[in-house]
Amino acid sequence: MSKYYQPEIETMPYEEMKKLQDERLVAQVKHVWDNVPYYRKKMEEKGVTPDDIKGVDDLHKLPFVTKDDLRECYPYGLLAKPLGDCVRIQSTSGTTGKRVVAFYTQKDIELWEDCCARAITAVGGTNEDVCQVSYGYGLFTGGPGLNGGSHKVGCLTLPMSSGNTDRQLQFMTDLGATIICCTPSYAAYLAESIHEQGLRDKIKLKAGIFGAEAWSEEMRKDIENKLGIKAYDIYGLTEISGPGVSFECEEQTGMHVNEDHFIPEIIDPETGEVLPLGEKGELVFTSISKEAFPLLRYRTKDICVLSRKKCSCGRTLIKMAKPMGRSDDMLIIRGVNVFPSQIEEVLIAVGGGNITPNYLIKIDRVNNTDTFDLDVEMSEEMFSDDVKSIAKVENAIKDKLRSILGLGVNVHLVNPKTITRSEGKAKRVIDNRKI
Numbered sequence: 030m031s032k033y034y035q036p037e038i039e040t041m042p043y044e045e046m047k048k049l050q051d052e053r054l055v056a057q058v059k060h061v062w063d064n065v066p067y068y069r070k071k072m073e074e075k076g077v078t079p080d081d082i083k084g085v086d087d088l089h090k091l092p093f094v095t096k097d098d099l100r101e102c103y104p105y106g107l108l109a110k111p112l113g114d115c116v117r118i119q120s121t122s123g124t125t126g127k128r129v130v131a132f133y134t135q136k137d138i139e140l141w142e143d144c145c146a147r148a149i150t151a152v153g154g155t156n157e158d159v160c161q162v163s164y165g166y167g168l169f170t171g172g173p174g175l176n177g178g179s180h181k182v183g184c185l186t187l188p189m190s191s192g193n194t195d196r197q198l199q200f201m202t203d204l205g206a207t208i209i210c211c212t213p214s215y216a217a218y219l220a221e222s223i224h225e226q227g228l229r230d231k232i233k234l235k236a237g238i239f240g241a242e243a244w245s246e247e248m249r250k251d252i253e254n255k256l257g258i259k260a261y262d263i264y265g266l267t268e269i270s271g272p273g274v275s276f277e278c279e280e281q282t283g284m285h286v287n288e289d290h291f292i293p294e295i296i297d298p299e300t301g302e303v304l305p306l307g308e309k310g311e312l313v314f315t316s317i318s319k320e321a322f323p324l325l326r327y328r329t330k331d332i333c334v335l336s337r338k339k340c341s342c343g344r345t346l347i348k349m350a351k352p353m354g355r356s357d358d359m360l361i362i363r364g365v366n367v368f369p370s371q372i373e374e375v376l377i378a379v380g381g382g383n384i385t386p387n388y389l390i391k392i393d394r395v396n397n398t399d400t401f402d403l404d405v406e407m408s409e410e411m412f413s414d415d416v417k418s419i420a421k422v423e424n425a426i427k428d429k430l431r432s433i434l435g436l437g438v439n440v441h442l443v444n445p446k447t448i449t450r451s452e453g454k455a456k457r458v459i460d461n462r463k464i
């Protein structure tokens with residue numbers, strides 16, 4: 030077992046964890062108050078001072094931080110350490126407005142890589158493994174975070190970055206990669222290419238660490254079957270550090286939050302009220318150990334549920350369910366809330382081997398009514414097989430979506446290879462109503 034399994038932390042009884050969190054939170058609030066005038070002003074506006082925060086039970090008194098605050102403070106306004114102490118920036122993949130930049134001291138990098146090392150260890154990774162990191166490198170946190178974690182565990186690390194699928198497969202087979210880290214949509218693409226090139230017998234993969242976007246349980250099963258591996262989820266966001274904020278263990282029923290560093294809360298996205306454990310709402314994180322960019326009560330917009338149910342792996346770290354998606358990714362079609370991940374679930378469950386996990390949601394507005402079309406790619410087998418069955422599969426998908434969403438959808442099975450594959454986070458929606 031790698032030394033990055035840290036039972037003294039990961040299996041700590043919650044009462045002890047809470048004491049650790051209390052101490053770290055009190056120190057962190059003071060650090061932010063002393064060093065970030067913008068947040069100090071927010072606290073003052075709410076009538077809160079560091080003396081009011083004695084521990085986790087007082088967390089709710091603090092003001093939230095949102096992406097708008099980050100944009101307003103771009104680039105240096107939330108920095109809590111002198112620039113001379115910072116060694117790295119990373120940035121979000123946001124496509125609109127100003128990018129969000131996060132800063133790291135050397136200690137922050139160590140902490141982040143430790144979290145990624147815990148994640149790799151939790152899927153069985155050791156120094157005997159060859160870990161292929163196929164998340165993008167650069168400003169995106171996926172590549173650098175898992176690269177650092179893989180080094181710490183002592184794996185032989187293949188810093189592939191994303192893209193160039195033929196080269197990925199060549200290294201994977203020649204060097205005998207045993208762990209692959211990439212987005213689930215890229216994993217699905219790699220699985221497809223492995224199948225096409227007849228490489229299934231040549232790969233030695235045993236586990237995949239997939240995250241950075243919402244993906245369904247059905248997608249997990251699909252990837253596991255196609256690659257003959259265990260597929261584990263990993264979650265994180267640039268603002269809070271990057272991948273490794275939470276990670277899945279062998280039980281594969283949600284992700285343990287590294288709560289010695291990040292305190293999670295679930296709030297009602299409308300009212301901001303903290304919701305009890307087990308209720309669904311918006312995930313909020315407070316960084317209690319980071320130095321350079323310590324966000325307090327950061328609203329992630331991810332819709333999620335927390336649980337302290339006992340886990341068979343022995344870890345006591347709180348667990349978060351697979352996020353359904355971001356509240357700003359939620360589509361409202363004819364007044365009905367729809368997450369792309371719900372559609373993915375139906376497609377894989379109903380389509381069986383007939384379709385691929387590649388789909389595109391197209392929404393428009395005609396005569397003041399939303400139109401909802403769904404292109405779904407058929408498999409090569411189905412394409413060459415029986416054209417009559419197309420209508421049958423289309424109708425089955427349509428019926429299931431109607432029963433789950435209560436919405437009529439125009440489903441179109443499209444020819445193999447007509448939907449663009451993703452090497453990073455997939456883009457599944459074209460919403461022409463906004464234009």
Ligand code: DLL
Binds near residue numbers: 241267273
């Ligand atoms: O996506 C960090 C990351 C890299 C996580 C590699 C896991 C693996 P950002 O680009 O800042 O950072 O995007 C963060 O991605 O708020 C979620 O909406 C989404 N997200 C991340 N992981 C998951 C996941 C990275 N496992 C945003 N399931 C977050 C669902 C996820 N959504």
